[in-house]
Amino acid sequence: MKTVFASASTMKNCASVVFATVLTCLLLMPGSAAAEPVLDVIIGGQTHHFARDELLHRPDVTHVSVANDIAYGKTMNYVAVPVAALLAPFNPPANSVIESVALDGFAAQLPLDLLTNKDPAKAVAWLAIEPDDPHWPVLPGRAESAGPFYIVWTGAAVAQMRSEQWPYHLKRLESQSSPLKRWPTLNVDPALPASDPLRAGLALYKTQCLPCHTLDGAGTGTAGPDLNQPMNPTQYMTRDGLRALIRDPKSVRSWPNMKMPGFAADQISDREIDLIIGYLTHIAARRSGIP
Numbered sequence: 390m391k392t393v394f395a396s397a398s399t400m401k402n403c404a405s406v407v408f409a410t411v412l413t414c415l416l417l418m419p420g421s422a423a424a425e426p427v428l429d430v431i432i433g434g435q436t437h438h439f440a441r442d443e444l445l446h447r448p449d450v451t452h453v454s455v456a457n458d459i460a461y462g463k464t465m466n467y468v469a470v471p472v473a474a475l476l477a478p479f480n481p482p483a484n485s486v487i488e489s490v491a492l493d494g495f496a497a498q499l500p501l502d503l504l505t506n507k508d509p510a511k512a513v514a515w516l517a518i519e520p521d522d523p524h525w526p527v528l529p530g531r532a533e534s535a536g537p538f539y540i541v542w543t544g545a546a547v548a549q550m551r552s553e554q555w556p557y558h559l560k561r562l563e564s565q566s567s568p569l570k571r572w573p574t575l576n577v578d579p580a581l582p583a584s585d586p587l588r589a590g591l592a593l594y595k596t597q598c599l600p601c602h603t604l605d606g607a608g609t610g611t612a613g614p615d616l617n618q619p620m621n622p623t624q625y626m627t628r629d630g631l632r633a634l635i636r637d638p639k640s641v642r643s644w645p646n647m648k649m650p651g652f653a654a655d656q657i658s659d660r661e662i663d664l665i666i667g668y669l670t671h672i673a674a675r676r677s678g679i680p
């Protein structure tokens with residue numbers, strides 16, 4: 390086996406403290422061992438099941454070392470298989486995305502070309518597999534690990550990967566049409582020029598917000614509330630309040646089992662927060678019929 394080294398900015402995925410209980414219900418029976426975790430890979434409507442031990446015995450399994458791991462905030466070592474090799478036999482449709490669905494409802498839309506890249510000069514995706522023994526450590530401030538499956542990245546361009554493109558607690562990888570083709574209501578006014586900041590806000594929303602939040606029902610993430618039903622947050626919060634909420638949710642409001650993490654400045658810049666707020670404002674205005 391070979392070892393691959395890489396670094397990444399410390400970030401967190403959307404997740405819930407309640408997940409520990411859910412995972413226990415799914416995988417444990419009183420007085421018995423945990424059921425073996427299984428990852429479902431659905432390509433073109435065909436489902437393929439990969440049990441943990443099957444993945445750990447693949448000929449392409451290797452050791453991957455990630456410095457400043459997104460979920461753990463420190464160097465982590467994993468046993469992993471290349472995502473490109475895992476998907477290759479099933480020929481995912483060109484221009485599709487892979488919807489990475491977690492046990493807690495997080496659902497990232499990962500471009501196929503990112504996941505199937507093999508060039509270490511760019512970012513390379515790996516499926517990290519939590520062994521039965523020893524388990525990975527628990528996540529900071531949580532009660533469970535990032536297992537049973539976790540997509541991590543290595544390569545020279547790994548720092549360009551966004552926090553929500555490191556999904557953990559995975560249960561399914563499924564090929565889908567691109568988000569805008571699948572959910573046209575997400576799009577901005579088509580008359581806007583390609584350089585319009587609203588298009589940049591849309592791109593950020595798809596990557597950083599859509600995994601947890603639907604928008605007028607568009608999206609499959611269920612970790613957070615819809616951001617345009619029954620009201621858009623730009624209609625009942627100030628811009629300063631929204632900036633604070635995205636940067637540090639607990640600085641605005643807090644309640645038991647709240648799911649949303651904060652996004653530090655090295656995860657989302659102030660300018661990018663304003664782009665997301667601008668996009669949400671645009672969506673609210675279009676829904677209200679305001680030009």
